Structure formats: structure tokens, C-alpha cells
Amino acid sequence: MKRLLILTLLALTGAAACSVLAAHVPNKETKVPTCTPLPVSFAEDDLVGTWIAEYFGGLATDRLQIRKDGSYTQTYSSEVLRFEGASQRWSLQYDAAGYAILHLGGMRRCDDISSICTNQGGGLPVGEYAINQCTGEYMTYTNEVVLFVTGAPNMPRGIELQHARLAGSDWYYTFKLIE
Numbered sequence: 001m002k003r004l005l006i007l008t009l010l011a012l013t014g015a016a017a018c019s020v021l022a023a024h025v026p027n028k029e030t031k032v033p034t035c036t037p038l039p040v041s042f043a044e045d046d047l048v049g050t051w052i053a054e055y056f057g058g059l060a061t062d063r064l065q066i067r068k069d070g071s072y073t074q075t076y077s078s079e080v081l082r083f084e085g086a087s088q089r090w091s092l093q094y095d096a097a098g099y100a101i102l103h104l105g106g107m108r109r110c111d112d113i114s115s116i117c118t119n120q121g122g123g124l125p126v127g128e129y130a131i132n133q134c135t136g137e138y139m140t141y142t143n144e145v146v147l148f149v150t151g152a153p154n155m156p157r158g159i160e161l162q163h164a165r166l167a168g169s170d171w172y173y174t175f176k177l178i179e
Contacts, residue, residue, distance in 0.1 A: 035134035063128035076110035100149035130164035
């Protein structure tokens with residue numbers, strides 16, 4: 001009986017320690033992926049056009065129509081979710097490492113995770129984290145989605161738009177230009 005009590009206490013202590021460790025969000029991934037540099041000829045106008053991300057082998061699609069006037073629209077479609085957003089604003093910035101980051105105000109992250117896709121105002125729900133694909137740093141974003149503009153030599157215009165990888169996940173998706 002005493003042994004069962006000790007084992008139970010050890011199991012509870014271990015579970016508590018694991019939950020404390022899981023609640024701590026590190027500043028950076030230990031394995032830092034690198035992003036392919038942008039083509040030398042890259043210009044903001046290269047972002048203008050229709051971009052598609054396919055999820056789950058094409059069972060869900062996310063379409064961005066990026067316009068030259070600084071606006072965009074998002075349409076997401078799957079068997080379980082459908083979302084068509086109003087026209088929103090986009091902007092481009094470069095981080096300290098020189099990576100291009102596309103900010104899409106009001107965009108919903110809709111990779112078939114309804115709790116995130118239905119987040120009013122876009123971005124990630126409070127307490128959710130993503131990982132910068134280029135630097136490995138943990139990040140969060142509210143009222144927007146950020147995509148990393150990276151080089152992709154075999155793609156139109158030599159670029160693609162990468163989602164940040166959700167913390168705790170091994171996958172991420174990219175938007176490809178279809179013109």
C-alpha cells in the first residue's frame with residue numbers, strides 16, 4: 001500500500017513538472033531552419049497576384065488575392081469550413097536578418113483548424129505561438145497573419161509565401177503564385 005502511494009505521488013509530481021515545462025515557451029527553436037534568400041530582382045510588386053495554399057493534399061485551399069493598392073482578400077474553403085474575408089490591408093517589412101515579412105491585417109489563419117480560423121479579427125488566439133521559419137524564434141501575432149517571403153527558384157517570380165509553423169507542430173504550409 002505504501003509503495004502504491006509513493007508511486008502515485010511520484011507520477012503526480014512528474015505530471016506537474018511536465019505541465020510547468022510545457023507552459024514555458026522558449027525564445028528560440030534549437031534547430032534553426034534557414035530560408036532561401038530572395039532573388040536579387042525581388043520587388044514589392046512581385047507579391048501582386050493570386051496565391052494558393054493547399055492543405056491536406058488539396059482537401060482545403062486558402063486563396064489570397066494581393067493587389068498593388070495595398071489591399072488583399074482571403075477565401076478559405078474545405079469540407080468543414082468556408083470563409084470569405086472582406087478587403088484588408090497588407091504591408092511588407094524586413095527584419096534585422098534581412099528576411100521579408102508580409103503582414104496581412106485581419107487575415108485568419110485557416111489551415112483547417114476551426115478554433116484558429118474562426119478567431120475574430122484574425123491572427124492567432126491568445127496563448128498560441130508560432131515559429132519564425134527563417135530564424136527559429138517563437139512569435140505570436142494578433143489581428144494579422146505574417147507570411148515569410150522566401151526565395152523559391154522553381155516558382156513563378158522565384159518566391160513563395162511561408163506560414164509560420166505552429167508551436168508544437170512539425171509542418172507548415174506555403175502559398176504559391178498562380179498569377
